[in-house]
Structures are given as structure tokens and as C-alpha cells.
Amino acid sequence: MVRAAAEFDISRRSLLRGGAMLGAGALAGGVPFTQAALAQGTSGQWPRVARLVSDFVARGWSPNAVVALGWGQNPPEYLGQGDTTFTSGIRADADSLFRIYSMTKPITGMxxxxxxxxxxxxxxxxxxxxxxxxxxxxxxxxxxxxxxxxxxxxxxxxxxxxxxxxxxxxxxxxxxxxxxxxxxxxxxxxxxxxxxxxxxxxxxxxxxxxxxxxxxxxxxxxxxxxxxxxxxxxxxxxxxxxxxxxxxxxxSFDAFLQERIFDPCDMSSTWFRVPESEKARLTANYFLLDGQPLPIDLPANSVYLDQPAFPFGGAGLVSSPRDYDRFLMMLAGFGHIEGRRVMSEPAVRLGTSNLFPDTLAPDGGFTSGGRTFGFGAGGLVGMDEAAGLFGWFGAAGTAGLVNMKTGLRQTFMTQYMPADMEMQNAFPQAVAADAVAMER
Known part of the structure; x- marks a missing residue:
């Protein structure tokens, strides 16, 4: 029997696992995330990532998963499976729309x-x-x-x-x-x-x-x-x-983002409000109840079709795999994308560096899985063997990371809450393993 939404036990802590601490653990085990030492790959083969996407969709938590992977200023490769909803029959792809929640934060930071x-x-x-x-x-x-x-x-x-x-x-x-x-x-x-x-x-x-x-x-x-x-x-x-x-x-904050980031980066599918004309591209969001996905936001009547009370700079954006990859491409180009200068190189370098204040308590930093990370302009900053990494994660299973040393960009899009730490761990590990294999 399907339970009513009012009976969902969506705790604050479980939602936090879906967006706040997620992904930091992805750097804490399995394949070491050592992309700082990788050379640019040219094979375009991501077998572990493809298998991960296939296995994830087969699990049935979400009807889809779409990945964008790229190096530096090179065009991305897209991997994906599934439809925008369990019943839509519309293939999820690079232009499908996903609620990126806290992946909004690095955009606001920049x-x-x-x-x-x-x-x-x-x-x-x-x-x-x-x-x-x-x-x-x-x-x-x-x-x-x-x-x-x-x-x-x-x-x-x-x-x-x-x-x-x-x-x-x-x-x-x-x-x-x-x-x-x-x-x-x-x-x-x-x-x-x-x-x-x-x-x-x-x-x-x-x-x-x-x-x-x-x-x-x-x-x-x-x-x-x-x-x-x-x-x-x-x-x-x-x-x-x-x-x-x-x-x-x-x-206005939303106008600033549009004029200074979205338009110059050609991010034509990133909004605080999804236009009515684009709702067919919107994916459904699900809540996992006892391992079963129950719809909490469907494309035809999504809350994202309404004008929000205000633009949430921490978790308000809807975007596509293509668009978010373009944001990461701009960062990988140190503010430059396809002949356009969006940000200065010093601003990007500073924003993707560890900006923690020197007043931080000895136990006051950002740690996960026994490892310590820095924090930049709205996203985590890799330390030690993960040096160069910048990015963040979203409460509905999304991830967006770029390695500023190698230019490796990686975006994962799906929609279910609370997002699973295991999946958040597995994605960057699979990307790292495939990237290592490319240089052999």
C-alpha cells in the first residue's frame, strides 16, 4: 500500500546525508582520487562509469542517470540510461532538467x-x-x-x-x-x-x-x-x-547570475523557475520509502514551474548535465570558455582554493571518512592526494566536480531523496579508475 506524503519519515539528518556531507566520503575509500597526477585522456572510454550508471538504473531507485565527463576545454562525453520519469517514455539525456539543489552553492560562490x-x-x-x-x-x-x-x-x-x-x-x-x-x-x-x-x-x-x-x-x-x-x-x-x-x-541576484554567468557560459537551461514550455524536459523527483521510489515532484505540476518566493542561492537551481558541465568547463579554463572570458583567472584560482579562516578551531574543519578537506567559494577543496579538486553535491543525488590541475570535469545527474552515500562514493571512484586506465 502506498503511504501518503504526510507519512513520509523525511528526517533532517537523512536529507542532510543527501546534500551536505555527501561526496566527501567519495574521496575517502576505494580507488584513490588522485587525478592531480593524471594526464589528459583521449580514448573517450569510461567503462566503469558506464557500468555504474547501468547498475544504478537497474536498482530502480530513480528512472534515470546521466553523466557528463570532459577534459579541460574539450567537449564532454555523455553517458546515460533511463527516462525522465518511470512512465514518461521520454529519454533522459544531456538536456534533461534536474533539481541540482546544493550544486547551486558553487555558482553563487563564483x-x-x-x-x-x-x-x-x-x-x-x-x-x-x-x-x-x-x-x-x-x-x-x-x-x-x-x-x-x-x-x-x-x-x-x-x-x-x-x-x-x-x-x-x-x-x-x-x-x-x-x-x-x-x-x-x-x-x-x-x-x-x-x-x-x-x-x-x-x-x-x-x-x-x-x-x-x-x-x-x-x-x-x-x-x-x-x-x-x-x-x-x-x-x-x-x-x-x-x-x-x-x-x-x-x-537582483537572479539577474546577476543570468547576466554574468549563465549567458556568457551559454547555460541556456539553468533556472530558478522552469518555463512552462520546457516542462517536458524536467525529470521527476522521488523519495525512497523502504527502498521504493515515491514521486514527490512530477514534471506536469512541479513546484519549479512556479515563481519561487526568492532565488535560493544555496539550493534553488534547476539545470541540465550539459549546462552544469559548461559551468565546470569555465572553471577548468580558469574563467575562460570557448573564446569568452567570464571570470578572471585570479578570481577562479582564489575561489577554488582553501579559504578557511585562520580562526578555525582545531576540530572545526570539514572532515569525512577520517580525511580533512578545505573549502572554497561554496564547494569542497581537495587536499593532499586529492589536491586540485573543487565542487559539491546535491540533495537529490547530483554531483559536480572539476579537478583544477588536470581539467577533468565530472557531473552526475539523477533525482531521488535522500541521496545515497554509497552512490556518491562510487561515482568519483569510477571516474578516477577509468581516468587512470586511460593513461596506461
């Missing part, structure tokens, strides 16, 4: 890097210079404790642009926090993304703030969960960065 390069922002500039409401923040003494004066203390330093880019501002997240703060976020519409028209537990379907300006103003009234600059803590920081970008640039 938009901020453009303004830093132009002198309109600076990394260690207090956010309060742009948004004065953040001038006097309070911090919870007990993490996720009560929101009462006896559990609050003044922030010892201001939140900076660097803190927002690296999730070290101490801001909360409705998919992470528990108790009073999670409730306060929900009541104030501090949501990280759209998910479904259905009632979905977990703090994701409460009414959102009516605008990005109101979102920022309400967020400024919330206590922080950590002192700024001390801990990596997944948060709404990149959503707030959207408001910083529009104030600093004088353009």
Missing part, C-alpha cells in the same frame, strides 16, 4: 568571487558593511539549545564574506538544526529550497520568506550556532550571499 575581483566586496569584509542588520549577532552557548538570553552570548568577531563562502559564519540550517532554532527558522520562512507541493516533513515546506531582502532581515534576528570563524557548519550562508550580491552589485 558570483561572489567576481565582485571580490572587482573590488565591490572583499574576503574579510564584515557582512554588516553590506547588510547592517548583521552588526551585533548573538551566539548560542549550548549548540541547538534554547533561544533564551541565558543561552546567548555576543559574537566575538563579525561575520565576513569569507565565513559565508566557507560555511564558517555560524549560521544555522533547517535541515541540520534541531529543537527551538529549527522551529524558529521554519516560523520565519528561512527555508533552504523548494521540494514539493506535497506536505514534506523536515522543515522544508513551511511558507518561505516573501523576498530575499526579508529572508536576510529575518535571518539577522536568529542566534548563531557557533562563534563566527570557528567551525564548518552547513548552513544558509550561500542563500544570504545572494542578498549580499544583489546589494553590492545593484542587480
Amino acid at each position: 558570483a561572489a568571487m567576481m565582485l571580490i575581483e572587482e573590488g565591490l566586496l572583499s574576503l574579510d569584509q564584515p557582512v554588516a558593511d553590506i547588510l547592517p542588520a548583521f552588526a551585533e549577532m548573538k551566539v548560542q552557548k549550548v549548540y541547538d539549545g534554547p533561544i533564551t538570553e541565558d543561552n546567548l552570548e555576543p559574537a566575538v568577531r563579525p561575520i565576513t564574506i569569507r565565513h559565508l563562502l566557507t560555511h564558517t559564519a555560524g549560521l544555522g540550517y533547517s535541515i541540520v538544526q534541531q529543537g527551538p532554532l529549527a522551529q524558529a527558522y521554519a516560523e520565519n520562512g528561512l527555508n533552504p529550497a523548494q521540494v514539493s507541493r506535497l506536505e514534506v516533513p523536515g522543515g522544508l515546506n513551511s511558507p518561505p520568506a516573501p523576498s530575499l531582502e526579508v529572508f536576510a532581515d529575518r535571518l539577522a534576528t536568529m542566534p548563531l550556532v557557533y562563534q563566527p570563524g570557528t567551525h564548518w557548519s552547513y548552513s544558509v550562508a550561500l542563500d544570504l550571499m545572494g542578498r549580499v550580491i544583489e546589494v553590492a552589485s545593484g542587480l
Whole structure:
């Protein structure tokens, strides 16, 4: 018997596994992710990735999987199987539309890097210079404790642009926090993304703030969960960065992305709202209940056909495998793509480097599987044998990574929640193994 959506046990922690910590573990076992040492491959053969895609679709969690792989400025190769929904009969391909959720964050991060390069922002500039409401923040003494004066203390330093880019501002997240703060976020519409028209537990379907300006103003009234600059803590920081970008640039956040990134990169299928004319390209999103996929957002009446309350800079975009590969291609070209300069090389190099503040606590960094990673402008940064890696993951099973040393680009698209850590691990391992085989 199919259970109603209201009975789905979608916990905040399970959704977090689908988008926050995902993929870091992908670098922690199996085939070592040592693409920094790889030469550019020319065979165009990805047998392990092809097998992984085939096995994944055969598992039945999602009706499709589409992969884009490429080197440097060379055109991508696409691998894929399945249809846009279990019943559509429409083949999923490079131009199909997927909810990329937190893969929005590196795009927002690079938009901020453009303004830093132009002198309109600076990394260690207090956010309060742009948004004065953040001038006097309070911090919870007990993490996720009560929101009462006896559990609050003044922030010892201001939140900076660097803190927002690296999730070290101490801001909360409705998919992470528990108790009073999670409730306060929900009541104030501090949501990280759209998910479904259905009632979905977990703090994701409460009414959102009516605008990005109101979102920022309400967020400024919330206590922080950590002192700024001390801990990596997944948060709404990149959503707030959207408001910083529009104030600093004088353009609405979505207009800035369109004019400065999407149009120059020829990302013609990346939107906060899917046009009605394009809904046939939209894939369905599913929730796994006892291993069975139940639809929570179907193309014909998707919540992404509506204008969102505001553009979610942390998790709001829909994109295609082709489009996201073009974003990665621009990064691999250090801001250059097909004869066009989208970003300066210094801005890309800085944004894809480890930007953690020097005030980070000894145990305050980003770790997974016993390994430590850096963090750049909205995405993880590989360290040691994974040096050069930059990118992030999405709550519905997507992944987008580029190795800045070798130019190897890799995008994985599918749609199911919560995304599976095993799959997030397997994809970059398969890419790495095939890439190693190419140089032999």
C-alpha cells in the first residue's frame, strides 16, 4: 500500500546525508582520487562509469542517470540510461532538467568571487558593511539549545564574506538544526529550497520568506550556532550571499547570475523557475520509502514551474548535465570558455582554493571518512592526494566536480531523496579508475 506524503519519515539528518556531507566520503575509500597526477585522456572510454550508471538504473531507485565527463576545454562525453520519469517514455539525456539543489552553492560562490575581483566586496569584509542588520549577532552557548538570553552570548568577531563562502559564519540550517532554532527558522520562512507541493516533513515546506531582502532581515534576528570563524557548519550562508550580491552589485541576484554567468557560459537551461514550455524536459523527483521510489515532484505540476518566493542561492537551481558541465568547463579554463572570458583567472584560482579562516578551531574543519578537506567559494577543496579538486553535491543525488590541475570535469545527474552515500562514493571512484586506465 502506498503511504501518503504526510507519512513520509523525511528526517533532517537523512536529507542532510543527501546534500551536505555527501561526496566527501567519495574521496575517502576505494580507488584513490588522485587525478592531480593524471594526464589528459583521449580514448573517450569510461567503462566503469558506464557500468555504474547501468547498475544504478537497474536498482530502480530513480528512472534515470546521466553523466557528463570532459577534459579541460574539450567537449564532454555523455553517458546515460533511463527516462525522465518511470512512465514518461521520454529519454533522459544531456538536456534533461534536474533539481541540482546544493550544486547551486558553487555558482553563487563564483558570483561572489567576481565582485571580490572587482573590488565591490572583499574576503574579510564584515557582512554588516553590506547588510547592517548583521552588526551585533548573538551566539548560542549550548549548540541547538534554547533561544533564551541565558543561552546567548555576543559574537566575538563579525561575520565576513569569507565565513559565508566557507560555511564558517555560524549560521544555522533547517535541515541540520534541531529543537527551538529549527522551529524558529521554519516560523520565519528561512527555508533552504523548494521540494514539493506535497506536505514534506523536515522543515522544508513551511511558507518561505516573501523576498530575499526579508529572508536576510529575518535571518539577522536568529542566534548563531557557533562563534563566527570557528567551525564548518552547513548552513544558509550561500542563500544570504545572494542578498549580499544583489546589494553590492545593484542587480537582483537572479539577474546577476543570468547576466554574468549563465549567458556568457551559454547555460541556456539553468533556472530558478522552469518555463512552462520546457516542462517536458524536467525529470521527476522521488523519495525512497523502504527502498521504493515515491514521486514527490512530477514534471506536469512541479513546484519549479512556479515563481519561487526568492532565488535560493544555496539550493534553488534547476539545470541540465550539459549546462552544469559548461559551468565546470569555465572553471577548468580558469574563467575562460570557448573564446569568452567570464571570470578572471585570479578570481577562479582564489575561489577554488582553501579559504578557511585562520580562526578555525582545531576540530572545526570539514572532515569525512577520517580525511580533512578545505573549502572554497561554496564547494569542497581537495587536499593532499586529492589536491586540485573543487565542487559539491546535491540533495537529490547530483554531483559536480572539476579537478583544477588536470581539467577533468565530472557531473552526475539523477533525482531521488535522500541521496545515497554509497552512490556518491562510487561515482568519483569510477571516474578516477577509468581516468587512470586511460593513461596506461
